[in-house]
Amino acid sequence: MNVLVVGAGPTGLLLAAELTLAGVDVQIVDKATKRSGQSKALTLQPRSIEILHSRGLLNDVHAPQLPAGHFAGLPVPLDYTALDTRFPYQLGIPQRRVEQLLETGLDVRRGLELTGLQQDESGVDATFADGTTIRADWVVGCDGAHSAVRTLTGIDFPGRDGRFTAVVADVVISGVEPGWQLPALVPRDGAVMTLVPLDDGVHRALFTGPEQQHLPKEQPVTRDEVASALRSWYGDDVVLRELRHASRFTDAARQADRYRAGRVFLAGDAAHIHSPTGGQGMNLGLQDAFNLGWKLGAVVRRDADEQLLDSYHDERHPAGAAVLANTRAQGVLMVPDDDIACLRETFVDLLGVPEANRRLAGVISGVGLAYAPGAHPLIGRRMPDLTLTDGTTVAERLRAGRHVLLDEPDLPAARILVRPDGYVQWATDDPNAAPPPTFGHRMTSAASSR
Numbered sequence: 001m002n003v004l005v006v007g008a009g010p011t012g013l014l015l016a017a018e019l020t021l022a023g024v025d026v027q028i029v030d031k032a033t034k035r036s037g038q039s040k041a042l043t044l045q046p047r048s049i050e051i052l053h054s055r056g057l058l059n060d061v062h063a064p065q066l067p068a069g070h071f072a073g074l075p076v077p078l079d080y081t082a083l084d085t086r087f088p089y090q091l092g093i094p095q096r097r098v099e100q101l102l103e104t105g106l107d108v109r110r111g112l113e114l115t116g117l118q119q120d121e122s123g124v125d126a127t128f129a130d131g132t133t134i135r136a137d138w139v140v141g142c143d144g145a146h147s148a149v150r151t152l153t154g155i156d157f158p159g160r161d162g163r164f165t166a167v168v169a170d171v172v173i174s175g176v177e178p179g180w181q182l183p184a185l186v187p188r189d190g191a192v193m194t195l196v197p198l199d200d201g202v203h204r205a206l207f208t209g210p211e212q213q214h215l216p217k218e219q220p221v222t223r224d225e226v227a228s229a230l231r232s233w234y235g236d237d238v239v240l241r242e243l244r245h246a247s248r249f250t251d252a253a254r255q256a257d258r259y260r261a262g263r264v265f266l267a268g269d270a271a272h273i274h275s276p277t278g279g280q281g282m283n284l285g286l287q288d289a290f291n292l293g294w295k296l297g298a299v300v301r302r303d304a305d306e307q308l309l310d311s312y313h314d315e316r317h318p319a320g321a322a323v324l325a326n327t328r329a330q331g332v333l334m335v336p337d338d339d340i341a342c343l344r345e346t347f348v349d350l351l352g353v354p355e356a357n358r359r360l361a362g363v364i365s366g367v368g369l370a371y372a373p374g375a376h377p378l379i380g381r382r383m384p385d386l387t388l389t390d391g392t393t394v395a396e397r398l399r400a401g402r403h404v405l406l407d408e409p410d411l412p413a414a415r416i417l418v419r420p421d422g423y424v425q426w427a428t429d430d431p432n433a434a435p436p437p438t439f440g441h442r443m444t445s446a447a448s449s450r
C-alpha cells in the first residue's frame with residue numbers, strides 16, 4: 001500500500017480523497033467504530049469553501065451564508081464581502097455534514113486504533129490494538145489533538161496548556177429564539193455564552209463562567225450545569241428539553257515542531273491545537289490536507305522527487321503558527337479586565353478602518369494566505385477563480401487535481417502555472433516564455449498575508 005491515513009476526521013477524509021484522486025493506493029482507518037454525530041465546527045471559512053468547490057464537493061449543498069466573520073467576538077464584524085473570492089461568506093454547515101460529504105466514495109476501516117509505528121528506509125509498519133498490522137510506504141497522522149502518530153514518532157508538541165475550560169453542548173430547548181448571530185464572546189460578569197441553531201431543532205450552546213473556567217477538561221458536563229448556564233443568560237423561561245452531546249474544551253495552544261519525520265507526516269489537529277475562537281481549526285486541517293495530498297500523490301506516482309515533501313512543513317507550519325498567534329491574541333482580548341476592555345475598544349476602532357478590517361478578514365477566512373513569493377508578483381498567491389474564455393472557471397480546470405497552465409488573454413499574467421491546490425507555482429508576463437517542468441524545482445515557502 002502507498003499511504004496509510006490514520007484518523008477519519010475532516011483532515012484525514014480530505015487527504016484520503018485527494019490521494020485517491022491522485023491515483024494512489026490509500027487506506028484510511030479510525031479507532032471509532034462509527035462517527036460520533038457531534039459537530040465541533042459549525043462553519044466553513046471562504047478558503048475551505050473554495051477548496052471543496054474546486055473538487056466539486058459542494059454542488060448540492062444548501063446551507064446558510066454568513067457574510068461576516070468575527071475577531072474575538074468584537075461587535076464590528078469582519079466584512080467578508082470585501083474579499084477577493086467567489087465565496088465572500090462562511091457556510092453554516094456542521095462538521096458532521098462536512099465529514100459525510102468527504103467520506104463519500106471512501107472505504108474507511110473503522111475500529112482500528114493505532115498503537116505502534118515503526119519506520120525503516122522503505123516503509124512504515126503500523127500496528128493496531130486488535131493485532132492488525134499494515135505496512136505502507138507513507139503514513140499520515142490525522143488522528144487529532146492526542147495523536148498517537150505524533151507520540152509514536154517522537155515529534156515534540158511544544159506550547160502551553162489551556163488557561164480556561166469552556167463547555168460545548170448540543171441542546172434542544174424552548175423559551176428562546178436564537179438565530180445565526182455574531183457570538184456574544186465578550187464576557188459579561190466573567191461569563192460567555194453563544195447559542196446558534198444547528199438542524200433538527202438542535203442548538204449549539206458554548207459557554208464558560210466562573211464555575212467552569214478551572215474545571216479539568218475530562219470532567220463530565222452535567223445536565224444541571226447546562227440548564228443553569230442557559231437560565232442565567234436567557235432568563236427563567238428557557239427550558240432544557242434534551243442534552244445531546246456535551247464536552248469541555250480549552251484554549252491550549254501547541255504545535256508540532258516537525259510536520260514530517262521521514263516517512264511519517266502530521267496534519268490537522270494532530271499538528272496544531274488552539275482555541276476555537278474565530279472558527280479556524282477544521283479549516284486549517286482541510287488546508288493542510290489539500291497541501292499535502294497532491295505532493296504525496298506526485299511522489300508516489302514518481303512524478304516528483306521526495307524533496308517536494310519537505311515543502312509541506314515549510315508551507316504549512318508557518319500557516320499553523322499564524323493561526324495559533326491570532327487565536328492567542330483573540331484570547332487576550334476576551335479576558336475580563338478593565339485594561340483589556342481598553343484594548344478591545346482600540347480594536348473596535350481599528351476594525352472600522354476598511355483596510356484593517358479586510359486584513360483581519362483575510363487572516364480568519366484563510367483567503368489572505370500566500371506562500372513564498374517568486375519572480376512574478378502572482379507566485380505563491382492563491383489563483384483567483386476567474387472565468388476563462390471557453391466559459392469554464394479556474395476551479396473547474398483544477399477538478400482533476402493536477403497542475404493547470406493558463407495562457408490566454410486578459411489574465412493577470414501571460415502564462416500562469418497553477419498547482420493542484422490552487423496556488424500559483426509560476427507566472428510570467430512574457431508570452432513567449434516556456435513554462436518550467438511542473439515538478440521541476442523544490443518549492444520553498446513562508447506564510448504571509450496579502
Ligand SMILES: Cc1cc2nc3c(=O)[nH]c(=O)nc-3n(C[C@H](O)[C@H](O)[C@H](O)COP(=O)(O)OP(=O)(O)OC[C@H]3O[C@@H](n4cnc5c(N)ncnc54)[C@H](O)[C@@H]3O)c2cc1C
Nearest residue numbers: 007009010011031040041114143144268269279281282283
Ligand atoms: C467547541 C469547538 C468548536 C469548534 N468550532 C470550529 C469552527 O467553527 N470552525 C473550525 O474550523 N474549527 C472548529 N473547531 C475545531 C475543529 O473541530 C477541529 O480542528 C477538527 O475536528 C480537526 O479535524 P481533524 O480531522 O484534524 O481531527 P479530529 O476531528 O479530531 O479527527 C481525528 C480522528 O482520529 C481518530 N483517532 C484518534 N486517535 C486514533 C488512533 N490512535 N487510531 C486511529 N484513529 C484515531 C479519531 O477517532 C477521530 O475520528 C472547533 C473545536 C471545538 C472543540
